[in-house]
Amino acid sequence: MPADLFAQVLNGLAYGFLLFLLSVGLTLIFGMLDVVNLAHGSYYMLGAYAGLTVIAVAGNFWLALLVAPLAVAVVGAAVERSCLRPLYRRGPLDQVLLTFGLIYVFEDLVKGIWGGRIRSIPTPDLFASSVNLWGAVIPSYRLFVIAFGLAMAVALWLLIERTRLGAIIRAGVFDAEMSAGMGINVSRVFTLVFAFGAGLAGLSGVIAGPIQSAYPPMGASILIPALIVVVVGGLGSLKGSLAGSLVIGQAETFGKVWLPGASMVIIYVVMALILLFRPQGLFGRALK
Amino acid sequence: MRVRVALFVLAVAAVAAFPLGAGPYPVKLLQEILIFGIFALSLDLLMGYAGMVSFGHSAFFGIGAYTAALTLVKWPGLTTALLVPAAAAAVGALVIGFFSIRVSGVYFIMLTLAFSQMFHAVAFQNSFLGAEDGLVGVPRPDVLGLSIGTLGRFHAYLLVIVGLLALFVWRVTRSPFGHVLRGIHENEARMQAVGYPVGRYKLAAFVLAGTVAGVAGALYTQFQGSVSPDAFLWTTSGQALLMVIIGGTGTLGGAFLGAAAFILLQSLVSSYTERWMLILGLTFVLLVLFAPGGIVGTLRGRVGLRA
Amino acid sequence: MTPPPLLALERLTRTFGALNAVNGVSLSVPARERRVIIGPNGAGKTTLFNLITGHLAPSAGRIVLEGAPVTGLPPHAIARRGLSRSFQRNSLFPRLPVLENLRLAAAADGVGSWRLLGRVERLAAPLARARETAEAVGLAERLDVLAGALSYGEQRQLEVGLALATRPRLLLLDEPTAGMSPEETARMTRMLEGLPRDITLLIIEHDMDVVASLADQVTVLHYGEVLTEGSFAHVKADPRVYEVYLGSA
Numbered sequence: 001m002p003a004d005l006f007a008q009v010l011n012g013l014a015y016g017f018l019l020f021l022l023s024v025g026l027t028l029i030f031g032m033l034d035v036v037n038l039a040h041g042s043y044y045m046l047g048a049y050a051g052l053t054v055i056a057v058a059g060n061f062w063l064a065l066l067v068a069p070l071a072v073a074v075v076g077a078a079v080e081r082s083c084l085r086p087l088y089r090r091g092p093l094d095q096v097l098l099t100f101g102l103i104y105v106f107e108d109l110v111k112g113i114w115g116g117r118i119r120s121i122p123t124p125d126l127f128a129s130s131v132n133l134w135g136a137v138i139p140s141y142r143l144f145v146i147a148f149g150l151a152m153a154v155a156l157w158l159l160i161e162r163t164r165l166g167a168i169i170r171a172g173v174f175d176a177e178m179s180a181g182m183g184i185n186v187s188r189v190f191t192l193v194f195a196f197g198a199g200l201a202g203l204s205g206v207i208a209g210p211i212q213s214a215y216p217p218m219g220a221s222i223l224i225p226a227l228i229v230v231v232v233g234g235l236g237s238l239k240g241s242l243a244g245s246l247v248i249g250q251a252e253t254f255g256k257v258w259l260p261g262a263s264m265v266i267i268y269v270v271m272a273l274i275l276l277f278r279p280q281g282l283f284g285r286a287l288k
Numbered sequence: 289m290r291v292r293v294a295l296f297v298l299a300v301a302a303v304a305a306f307p308l309g310a311g312p313y314p315v316k317l318l319q320e321i322l323i324f325g326i327f328a329l330s331l332d333l334l335m336g337y338a339g340m341v342s343f344g345h346s347a348f349f350g351i352g353a354y355t356a357a358l359t360l361v362k363w364p365g366l367t368t369a370l371l372v373p374a375a376a377a378a379v380g381a382l383v384i385g386f387f388s389i390r391v392s393g394v395y396f397i398m399l400t401l402a403f404s405q406m407f408h409a410v411a412f413q414n415s416f417l418g419a420e421d422g423l424v425g426v427p428r429p430d431v432l433g434l435s436i437g438t439l440g441r442f443h444a445y446l447l448v449i450v451g452l453l454a455l456f457v458w459r460v461t462r463s464p465f466g467h468v469l470r471g472i473h474e475n476e477a478r479m480q481a482v483g484y485p486v487g488r489y490k491l492a493a494f495v496l497a498g499t500v501a502g503v504a505g506a507l508y509t510q511f512q513g514s515v516s517p518d519a520f521l522w523t524t525s526g527q528a529l530l531m532v533i534i535g536g537t538g539t540l541g542g543a544f545l546g547a548a549a550f551i552l553l554q555s556l557v558s559s560y561t562e563r564w565m566l567i568l569g570l571t572f573v574l575l576v577l578f579a580p581g582g583i584v585g586t587l588r589g590r591v592g593l594r595a
Numbered sequence: 596m597t598p599p600p601l602l603a604l605e606r607l608t609r610t611f612g613a614l615n616a617v618n619g620v621s622l623s624v625p626a627r628e629r630r631v632i633i634g635p636n637g638a639g640k641t642t643l644f645n646l647i648t649g650h651l652a653p654s655a656g657r658i659v660l661e662g663a664p665v666t667g668l669p670p671h672a673i674a675r676r677g678l679s680r681s682f683q684r685n686s687l688f689p690r691l692p693v694l695e696n697l698r699l700a701a702a703a704d705g706v707g708s709w710r711l712l713g714r715v716e717r718l719a720a721p722l723a724r725a726r727e728t729a730e731a732v733g734l735a736e737r738l739d740v741l742a743g744a745l746s747y748g749e750q751r752q753l754e755v756g757l758a759l760a761t762r763p764r765l766l767l768l769d770e771p772t773a774g775m776s777p778e779e780t781a782r783m784t785r786m787l788e789g790l791p792r793d794i795t796l797l798i799i800e801h802d803m804d805v806v807a808s809l810a811d812q813v814t815v816l817h818y819g820e821v822l823t824e825g826s827f828a829h830v831k832a833d834p835r836v837y838e839v840y841l842g843s844a
Contacts, residue, residue: 463711482703483674
């Protein structure tokens, strides 16, 4: 494979894994709560800014990687309990509107606290240099992103498929009423899943920081690719999230290289094609 | 019924007379309310009557806006100002609708959202469409030989078009077609079972709503003299949704009330503080949590459809 | 030469994973007949209905309506061919008044429903048919009441009314007397008995008194298969039928 092509594939993989972390929470929340959480991108943004702050205070990227997602998870839990819980019975529209309002709130809060300029996040020293891989020159940080993303994918799979907690989550995704009937404290699980999803989004934001920097509209702008990943992969499916994000990651990266005038359109075309033949997404449950 | 007709006539008269007493900035606000009001109205037809919640309505607003900008620069006239953008939006709605009608609920919301952002991407990256900055210098057409460049004349033009569209949408909701849409909203499965080709009706509603939204977009271009990719932005769709909700779904007058509330709030708050986005966002969060019927619904003491 | 049956099912099968909900059912209902399908719970009766109306696709077999195959057609297309169905659990338009409920059903076949302008009142035929149907099902006094505000018995009547309003040639009724008191059941039975004979009936029922009053022929379904068929007296005397019902108690 020519070096340039290989470099692009790696870039696409790195971006894909960022999307993966972001979309896992979204797809679980969707699958369980039937909530279009438009504010999910806001957790991504909060993660980046929280990471920024931890690095500014403590000077350590790895600490930020640990602390920021936890902080975002707490925020996510708080939002779920205060704003979303009253809306579960009300259907998608109210949830869409409320989370849309939250986007405004979060974006403006961030702008107020950290200012509206783009803030760059320094790459950790360990991965500050570039690496030559079979002729392709690629920042070693991107390789880290890929490795980390892969590790997270495995860890998540183990969590969801092999633990009791994962079984509860899967049951909740499949049928929340039944789970409640079986004595599981569904509302606590919902809060947990929400916090978990928000935390993952925050994690994605911290990791994306050195690549994308931090700016207030970043949450809103990453939301659409994340939604497309979830739609393409299928609601509620971890496998779908992975497959969808890798596909979309490659599509968008190569689109930028080959068709710069229409790069963003490519992912929509991909989405439309997949939905034409499989409206439930690649791994989603069949609709109706 | 007579009360409603009286209210409508009163509203039209008030709007028509407004420029006589008010300065140019309030008049511009009112015109913006009229345009977004009809945009929200078209969404209410889809949401409040057919029960299809779309988050991609800005697609048709944007198609109308850009089509008007492109054609008015070359061939200004009433046809290019209104009919051509309407036709373009109709075609767009047909294509997007064809894909989106196959799903419903959350999937429908997301699909319509994604499609509208596709248009945003195209407009943003295409130099022919002005890329990030959009198109400027769009002239207003001559109507029946008269120029509508002045504030007063444009106001009259806007009022007539918006009024006619509003009347049209209102008649549609009372028509046999409108009743079918309501039936689909109430119980889609039963409508299928008694023999209605539900998919076709939903697509027709989608195209109708999209067409009216396209005219709204065209009017916006004529109002501003320019167009930018923001017309396609999903926040534009979201704002229309909020306007419908504030005013109350399924109540056509509510769309205009909601548009007024949103635009006035935004104008008022942003003149006092830079943090207007925060306040707007909080307002909507609180609104959804505590006043689900919207203004009109709360006024009437009940929510949703009217027999 | 005998005319073709109104409805013919040929080895109709529907499986869900390992479960044979409907297994090779062959059935033939001549026009003007009143056929009742009985069988214990889980016998596949409602699944059979869902197959006939097109809500479910069969795994195998054919459905022939008035000599024309309709297997695989979407529900609205089958409804347009003169088949109509009422549901075991009410499927009404709760926030609309009774008259509008019936009018919607009655207007389903007409082109008039596509009119964007014009008034619903001008579509005279569906309105008239809606009123007739309301009369037939005993809701003539309740036309302005919202469907959601009716009593349960009245809602069941409306449920049947919606199916009737489309002027079907074949009417499928899924447990029309489900959940009804004895008086309501008697009223429903009289109403069904009074229907014109040119509407062929296919009814799922549990209440044997109703079956006795209405049925020309009875088909017994068990574990998705036809156990036996015949007049009610014949079926009642069949020891296998007795066992099936006793065994599943």
